[in-house]
Amino acid sequence: MAAEKGEKGAAAKEVAGERMVTLESSDGEEFHMSEAAAQLSTLLRHVIEGGGIDNGIPLPKVAARTLEKVIMYCEKHAKAAAKSDSDPSAAAGSSSDNTAAASEDLEKWDRKLVNGLSQDALFDLIVAADYLVIDGLLDATCRKVADMMKGKTPDEIRKIFNILNDFTKEEEEEMRREYAWAFDD
Amino acid sequence: MEWDGDGGMNSVPDGVVQHVLSMLSNVRDVAACACVCRRWRDCVPYLPALFFPRNAFDAAAAARGAADEAIGRMVAAVARLRELVIYCPFSMARLPAWIAARSATLRVLELRMDAASDKAAPDGGHLDCIGLAANLEELRLWGVSLTAAPAWGRMERLRVLEVVGAQLRDSAVKDAIAACPNLTDLSLLGCDCSGAVNIELELLERCRLDILGGSNCSLLLAAPRLESLEVQGFTWITLRGGHSLRRLSIAKSTGRVHKVDTGNLPDLDHLSLRGVQWNWAAVSSVLQCASEVKHLMMKIEFCGDMDALQPFPEVDLVDFFNSHPKLRKFEIHGAMFAALCQKNSLKNLDPRFLIPCLEEVLITVRSPLNAEQKLNTLESLVKYGVRLRTMVIRISQMKNCHDAADDFFEEICKFKYMNYKKVRIE
Secondary structure, eight states: OOOBOOOTTOOOOEETTEEEEEEEOTTSOEEEEEHHHHTTSHHHHHHHHHOOOTTOEEOTTSOHHHHHHHHHHHHHHHHHHHHHHHOHHHHHTTTHHHHHHHHHHHHHHHHHHHHTSOHHHHHHHHHHHHHHTOHHHHHHHHHHHHHHHTTOOHHHHHHHHTOOOOOOHHHHHHHHHHTTTTTOO | OOOOSSOGGGGSOHHHHHHHHTTOOBHHHHHHHHTTOHHHHTTGGGOOEEEEOTTSSOHHHHHTTHHHHHHHHHHHHOTTOOEEEEOSOOOGGGHHHHHHHTTTTOOEEEEEGGGOSSOOOTTSGGGGGGGGOTTOOEEEEESOEESSOOOOOOOTTOOEEEEESOEEOHHHHHHHHHTOTTOSEEEEEEEBOOEEEEEEOTTOOEEEEEEOOSSOEEEEEEOTTOOEEEEESOSEEEEEOGGGOOEEEEEEEEEEEOEEEOOOOTTOOEEEEEEEEEOHHHHHHHHHHOTTOSEEEEEEEEEOSSSSOBOOOOEEHHHHHHHOTTOOEEEEEEHHHHHEEOTTTTTSOOTTOOOOSOOEEEEEOOOOTTHHHHHHHHHHHHHHOTTOOEEEEEOTTOOOOSHHHHHHHHHHHHHHHHTTTTEEEO
16 A cells, blocks of 8 residues: 555655655664655654755654554545645535545544554554654544543553552542542442 | 553653543543543643533532532633533533633633523523633533623624524624624524524624524525525525525425525525425525526425415426526425426427536425426436436325326336436335
C-alpha cells in the first residue's frame, strides 16, 4: 500500500513524478514516503522546508514497526486530500453528499487502523504522532485510549493501563470529599 | 487488550494525557479519571467540556440535591470550561452562579430546562443569566418558555441558537433574535407560535423553523446568506435574499399554505414541498423560482383557496421538464402525478424534446382514475428520460374501490415488464 522500503543507502528522490523523502527509524531501517504525505507532520514539514535532507531524516524516537503505521496513515490521508482537491464539484459544494461519504470512509479506515493495535503498539503510535506533530493521527489514537476508559471505575482504569495510585492518604481523603457525589451510589 | 510491559500510559508526555482526558466529557468519566493518580487529577482544571447526562443521578440522589452539588463542584474545578451540557434535573436558581463563574471561557451551553426542578418565572427572567456568558458561541435550550424576550444584552459572538419544544410568543422571538445579530444557525423546533414571525439576520446560513400549527402563522425571513431553509407550519411565507439558497423545504402538516414568496432561487439544488393543502399560486410560484433544481420532492395532497379541497390543475409534462432542465431526482406523491399530462404538448411535440438529466423517479399512485393519462406519463418519462436509471412506482396504498383499479394495476405491471431494467413496483 503505502510505505515503500528502499534499499539501504539509496535515498530515492522521485518516484513516478512524486517527490519522496527518506526517513530512518530508531532501529536503522530506511523508509520512503511522499512529500505530500510528509506534510501532514508539522515537524517533518519544517525539516523539509529547512532543507538539508539529502541523506534522509533520522527519527531516533520512532521504531520501524511504528514508523510503518505512521507512513500508512499519512499516505492514506494525503491521497484522500488530493482526491477531494481535484474533484471540481466538491468546491462548488453541490456534492456535499460525496464529501460526507468520503470523510466517513476515512474515519472508518482510521478506526480500523487503531483497533488493530496492541496497547503497546497503540501508545508507541501516540508518542510518535505527538513527536511528529500529526494532529489527525494523535486524535484518532487518543480517542481510542479515551474510549477504553469510559464507564470504568478508577481501579479498573488503573488496572487496564498499569497505573500506580500515587495519592497520599490525605489526598485520597480530599478526593473522596470532592467526588463524594460520584461514588455515592 | 492486556497489559504486557513497561511504558504505555505511564511514559507518555503530560500533554498526551491532557489530550486523552480532554476527549472525555461525561462527568462520571471525568470523576473516575481524576481519582486515578496525581497526574490525571492535575489535568481536570484544563478540560474543555462537561456533560451531565439525563441519568447522571438517580432520583434519590437528585432529591438530595446531589446534582446541584456535583454541577457546582465540577464547574468550579474545571477552570477553563468551554462547553457545558446539562440534561439531568437541576435547580434554575443555581444557574446564574455557574454561568458567572465561567463567563469568560464558556463557548457552548446546552440546557434541558424542562428537567429543571424549580419551575421558573413565566416571563423568561430565569434565562437572563445566560447573557453573562458574553463569549457564548452556541446555545441550545430544550423545553424553555419564551413569552417575553430574556434580557441578554447583545450576544455578539453567538453563532448557533437552538430552541426546542418551547412556548414562543412571536414578539419574544423577534427580541431574542435581535440580541443575537450574528447568528449563522437558527433552529426553533416544536414551538408554539402564533401571529407573525419576523426574522432579519445578515449572517444566517442554516435555518430550521418548525412550529405547532394551531393557528395561522406568517413568516418574514430576510437572510441574504441563507443556504439551507426548512420550515414547517407556516401559512404565509416571505423570503428575502434567497439567492444563495441551496436547500429549501416547506411543509405544513395541517391546514393550508396560502402564499409563498421566495424570489428567484438560482442556486437551489434540493426542493421539498409537503402539505395537505396549498394554494396553487403558491405551488407554481415556488416551482417557477426553482428552475435550477436537481432534487425535487412533492407531496401535496390538494390545492384550493378555501376549505374545499381541489385537485391540482393540469401541469403540462413538456413544459414542466423544460422549465426544470437540471432535474435529476424526482419524487412525486399526492396530487402532482395526477396532474401531469400532455394536453398541450401532444398538439405539437417538439421532436427534440428530452428530459436530459433525470436519473431517478419515485412515484406514488393513489387512485386508478385517469389511468390512460397516467400510463402516458409513465411511458413519456421512460421514453424521454434519456438518463433514467430507476423508476419506482408505489401502488400499495391505491384505493381499491373500483374494477378500474385491477385494470390499472394490470397495465402498470405490463408497463413494468416492458421496462424491467428500470422500473420497479413497490
